[in-house]
Amino acid sequence: MSTPRFVSLPPGVRRTTVETPRGPFAALEALPGSGVPERCPALLVPGLTGSKEDFLAVLHTLAASGRRVVAIDMRGQYESLGPDDASAYTRAALGFDIAAVMDALGPDPVHLVGHSFGGLVCREAVLAGAAPASLTLMSSGPSAVGGQAAAKARALRDAIPQLGMAEIWALTLEPGYLGRGIQREIVAFLKARTLGNSENGLVHMSEELLTAPDRVDELAKHCADTDLRTLVLYGEDDDVWDPRLQAAMAEGLDASRVVIPSAAHSPAWEAPETTAAALRDLWSDTERTLK
Template identity: 70%
Template sequence: MSTPPFVTLPAGVRRTTVETPRGAFAALEALPGSGVAERCPALLVPGYTGSKEDFIAILQTLALPGRRVVAIDMRGQYETAGSGDDPAAYARAELGEDVTALLEALGPEPVHLVGHSFGGLVTREAVLAGRVRPASYTLMSSGPAALTGPSADKAKALKEAIPALGMETIWEISIGPDAVARGVPPEVVEFLRRRTLGNCPAGLMAMADELTSAPDLTDELAKVSADTGLRTLVLYGEDDDVWDPRVQARMAERLDAARVVIPSAAHSPAVDAPETTAAALSAFWAQCERTQR
C-alpha cells in the first residue's frame, strides 16, 4: 500500500472536526484561496487501515476551483473515536449511515462523494440508502464486491493477529519493519506508527470481515443511478494490486459510469499520481455541475 507523501499539512489545508448527530469525525479541510466556496463541496472517504491523510496531496488542487473539500477518518479510524467493541458498530451499513450524516452536515448543497477502496463499499451503502443524493459519486480503486486473493488473505491475517498479539506488537514485528524496508522516510514511518496504533482494534477486525464478505451490489447501484440521474465515476490506477483493474473496468460498464485509469499509479492514485487524479476528479465534478445546471 502507498503511503502519504508528507505528514505536515500544506498551506490551505487544516485539521478540523465535522460534527454530526452520529458523532464527531476527524477531518482535513481545504478551502479555495479566497476562503469562499462557490461550487459544490466534496467528501473523501478513505479505505481500510487508511485515513484522511491519504488524500493530503490532492486536497489543495481540488479546492482551488472554488470548493470546500473534506477528507475524514471513518468511525474507529486513526483520530475518529470508535464505538466500543461491538462489531455491529463497524458494519458497512452502519458506516454508511455515518457517511449520510456527513453529507447532510456538509450541505445544504449537494456533495461530491468519493470512496477509496473499502471506503467505496461503505459510501455505496449511503448511496443505496438514498436519503441524501450526492452531487456525484466516485469509486476510487474499489471493486464490486469482497476482496479475494492475496489482499483478502492479508486482511484476514490482520484480523486473526490483533487479539493474539495486539496492534503495538503487530507494528513492531511486521508493519514497521516493512515500511523501513521500503525506504519510507523516518517522519512518515512515525506517522504510520501513530495511525496504526490510533486505529480501534475492534473496528479493524470488524472492517476486515466486511471487506472480505461484501456482496456484489453493482446492479442495485446501477438502478439507483439510472432512477435518480446520479453521475458515477470509476477511477483506479493502471497497476492496482488490490482489485484487479479488469474487474473495475467491468464494474464501470455495468454501472454505465465514466471511467478513468490513472497511469503510473497502483491502489492509491491520490498518493501515486496526485495531479493526474485531482485533475480527473475536478473535470468530472465540473461536468456534473454543468449538467445539473
C-alpha cells in the same frame, strides 16, 4: 496499507472536526484561496487501514477550483473515535455515518469519493438514500476482495485479537517500512495512525471487506433512476481489485472510467495531479447539469 505523500499539512489545509448527530469525525479541510466556496463541496473517504491523510496530495488542488473539500477518518480510524460494538463497523452503519457527514457539509449536494473499502461504504450510503452530487469509486471493486488482498485482510483480522496492533507494528509493519527506506518522519506518522485505529474496528471492517456482496446491479439501477453521475477511477497497476474487474464494474454501472497511468492502489498520492484533474472534470460537468 498506503503511505501518504506528506505528513505536515500543505498550505490551505487545516485539521478540523465535522460534528454530526452520529458523533464527531476527524477531518482535513481545504478551502479555495478566497476562502469562499462557490461550488458544491466534496467529501473524501479513505480505505480500511488508511486515513484522511491519504488525500493530502490532492486536497489543495481540488479546493482551488472553488469548493470546500473535506477528507475524514471513518469511525474507529486514526483520530475518529469508535466504540467496541461490532455493529458500528458494518458497511451499512458506516454508510449512515457518511450520510450524516454529507448532511453536515450541506446544504449544497456533496461530491462523494470513496477509496478502496471506503468505496464500498459510500455505495452503501447511496443505496440507503444518501443523494450526492456525484459518486466516485476510487480503486474499489464490485464485491469482496480476493487473492492476496483477501489473504492480507484475513491475516489482519485474525492476528489482532492474538497480538494486538502494537505487537503487529513492532514485528512486521515497522521493519517493512524501514526496510523500504521510508523516511522516519513518515514512519512515525504511520505508527501513530496504526496504533490510533480501533482494534475492534479493524477486525470488523476487515470482515466486512471480506464478505461484501456484489451490488453493482442495484447501484446501476439506482444511478439510472436518479441520474447520479458515477466515476470508476483506478490505477493501471492496482493490486487489490483487478483492474479488469473495475473496468467491468464501470461498464455495469454505465459509469465514466478513468485509468491512472503509473499508479497502483492509491492514485490520490501516486499520481495526485492526474487524479485531481479527473475528479475536477467530473465535478464540473456534473454541476453544469445541476444548475
